[in-house]
Amino acid sequence: MANFLQPPRLRIGEDSEEERRATWLELFYDLVFVVAVSQLAHNLNEDISFSGLFGFAVLFIPVWWSWIGTTFYANRFDSDDVGHRLLIGIQMLTAAAMAINIHHGLGESSPGFAISYAFGRVVLVIEYLRAGKHIPSARPLTTRYAIGFAIAALLWLISAFVPIPWRFGFWALGIIIDFATPLTGHKFQIGLLPHASHLPERFGLFTIIVLGEAIIAVVNGVSEQKWDVLTVISAVFGLVIAFSWWWVYFDNLGGKPIEMARSHGKVGVVNLWLYTHLPLVIGIAAAGVGVEQILLSKPTLALPDSQRWLICGSVALCSLAVSILHRFGVIRYCRIRSQYRLGGAVALLAIAIFGKGLLPVAVIALVAVVSAIQVVQDLYQSRPTTRLVDPEI
Template identity: 65%
Template sequence: MSSWLQPPRLRTGEESEQEHRHATWLELFYDLVFVVAVSQVAHNLYADVSITGFLSFGFLFIPIWWAWIGTTFYSNRFDSDDIGHRLLLGVQMLAIAALAVNVHDGLGESSAGFAIAYAAGRAVLVLEYFRAAKHIPQARGLATRYGTGFAIAAILWLISVFIPTPWRFILWGLGLFVDFATPLTAPKSLHLGLLPHPEHLPERFGLFTIIVLGEAIIAVVDGVAEQKWNVTSASCAVLGFIIAFSLWWIYFENVSGSALRSAGAGGQIEIFQVWLYGHLPLVIGLSATGVGVEHIIATEAGNALSTPNRWLLCGAVALCLLSLGLLHRTGVIFKCKVRSKYRFGTAALLIILAIVGVGLSPLGVVGIVAFVCATQVVQDLYQSGQLTFQ
């Protein structure tokens, strides 16, 4: 911390892009509350593996993810690491902790608390944006627009507290729509010169991806810990780990800041928007994958895997691969039509498995999913020339 109190400063632009930036200790500490929040919302899905359960899981996951996104993009552009920013971020952490506490029954008795916690976190972010608008003339237009849009969304969430369910959730949806639309509808002229830092942003997104992958690993450990050790449960655990490890490999082997640097040089704000919104189905799929593996380990040996659990695992991994295929196709991560086709094709195979895999054992289903995920790693290595077959 360079001084006790200083105004926000612009961290992007041509000069700042030459600066090597990494996540700060404060950002890493901030991420800890999201570890808890993701774990809690995943627990909801574990308790209700159904279409309704998955939709509820996604509906609650989105505000958690968007709260992280808001702070990440603000810090990417304006982080000053002064005492004011630290204290405001600490208040946001308390709001996210409250969000995690209320997520267990977030669409029921705790929905009012969930809404208040989300609105409080957004209110702090709005304050930070208006603070940036006051001190950084170059960023005043964009910061004011973001602050205004996010303030409207926060007010909608706060009003929802006084509306009975299920009408309350309509205001939630409207608030999320305003939140999502605010960056999308901002004029390109406001973004130019204020594009996110091309090194800091991929690292931050990578860290959140690690958080949800960590939830998948925890699910494997919890699943095994709750069962009596036998060959089947141990094999399912190993295969579940292979799935998580393969998804980690094909994401982090292909991600870099090169696409963002090129987009920044060409003023292509669309690439940043695809980067932002294209990661949402990926992190939802990764979180759901861990829950699916945990259910598979919990299924007794000799029994066929139930249809909801089969759809959960196959659908979650397919969602991850579809998202990665989109990111490949648009060049947000390593631009490659071949890898994109492999991701899309494998996602289609997993959907087919979910449809026709009636009667398959848990070991059979997780084994097939692990195999097709591992083939993605092999294909990437072969295509890049790191693996040859003689």
């Protein structure tokens, strides 16, 4: 019982250089978001039109931001006491409620989705107030975060009682305030930068969650089709796409932005790292749906335009996001790799534009080739002979 009200402690500062791994509680918390991402993918699978893609992105953003909020708090202020566990448990309930309301999240379930998100933010505000109470040095940052997130939560809560389409105006304003709040605390973040080993691991774990949707897509697509040569080949190419982007992302992942912020005071690079992950994970999740759509299509007929644009556009978004991460040094700084990722995005868009009339297996094969070339380039650049030259160039 003595541990029940143990105050949160600062998890950065003196111990910032220590190796730190995700806790079992954090991994358990992630399971709710596996379900939420699956529900988002299910929505997109049912409607891959422009409006369906827009709705997918609109609902994805608050789901991802909910995960981000808890992750950044735990990175700085975690403590394994009963109070913290109970608050995380409540946040899991709110995330589960969001997942339940996703299916008609822009229609009849939108009030439930908004209330679920709002209560999740309220719990986060309580956590920041609790941290600020016990850690005076962190109080300027925790107070600013608590105020910003509380205002956003209030807007989301009010939106549940406002008719459509005005409801979505409140959503937009709330998410803008949510996203802007960390940007306003620039001077307070210098001494409270995220942990350099823990945060990249957490980002990597969410990336694994969305990559898992691509694997599920291959299994679902093949299991619902009659087995034939073209379907099996397409499934293999689907796995190649997922494996290639796993390779590209995790071979370049690290705590580079946090180290840069700590040594040069460049907090902006941490924020760039954070926000660029949004289009990256949206692209990966949508790519999984694109793979499933190809596997469910008729293998001997030309792939419909909407499906071709979905798979090419989503993987192009991934490639563009990783190019930005390379270019500004928030993962492995490398202009050559950045150029290859940008070139890959252009090539994928070219396939979408000029690939009309291609069979499904041809489209997914071309996407897989572009993805695999990114891996080959990384391997080529990492050869022992090339290490005589600065690998960061």
